[in-house]
Amino acid sequence: MSVRNQGIVPIRVEQDVVLARQAVRKLAQECGLRLVDQTKLITAASELARNAVIYGGGGDMDWQILDEEGRSGLRLTFRDEGPGIGDIRQAMTDGWSSGTGLGLGLSGAKRLVSEFELDSAPGKGTRVSIARWT
Amino acid sequence: MERIPILRMGEFLLVTIQVDMHDQLALTLQEDLGERISATSARGVLIDISALDIVDSFTGRMIGTISAQSRIMDAHTVLVGMQPEVAITLVELGLTLPGVSTALDVERGMKLLSARVANA
């Protein structure tokens, strides 16, 4: 697997969620993802970027366009140094929110991508990595 | 402040969402619509999302809230123009938009609203 291109998009305030969505749209097109896969990845990214702002107090999105044996992929990693998640199983449950959300961000994002990795602990911040391939 | 315009067409209100909304803008629209329904005694609200290339759980919740809020104020809401890939993604995200009526385009949405209001 080789990295064709990579970069970082800051996600500090609510408006950055819009910019992150637009950046992911451009990257997903460059990567050659089908329209429906682009839409799924952007939607998942929107959920994770919002979580990083609301719960994580802001963070960054790392992106990588990957090439591997005739296919390409876009990997996005959302990182924040907020309070972290104490009960990951609860946070991944459809409909569970510690705030006023619908509780579909993490669980829904997982269904929308082909790779999903969540790494979080209280006091350690949160890192969610997702990817979709052509 | 930035706002999504709300047009009045007879007894209906028409909202065409043409920008990628940040969350605060979506909340402002929700509040503005409530005020306009009350001020105009509108019987229906048509929300055109044909220009939206994604709907996430925040926008989905806003649409559901607008629909519920309108119903309490004796108005019907119809959502029109959802792109097929957006619809597929919403289902997978787990958002079912219960109680929200949908139509393919503005023309059909208007017909649906008129029928709803006539039957009410």
Ligand SMILES: Nc1ncnc2c1ncn2[C@@H]1O[C@H](COP(=O)(O)OP(=O)(O)O)[C@@H](O)[C@H]1O
């Ligand atoms: N980056 C994060 N940092 C801390 N907690 C988080 C983070 N992302 C998600 N959570 C926790 O997981 C819960 C579920 O998240 P999510 O599925 O996106 O639903 P919602 O945002 O609607 O609450 C949140 O309510 C929050 O408590």
Ligand SMILES: [Mg+2]
């Ligand atoms: Mg969320």
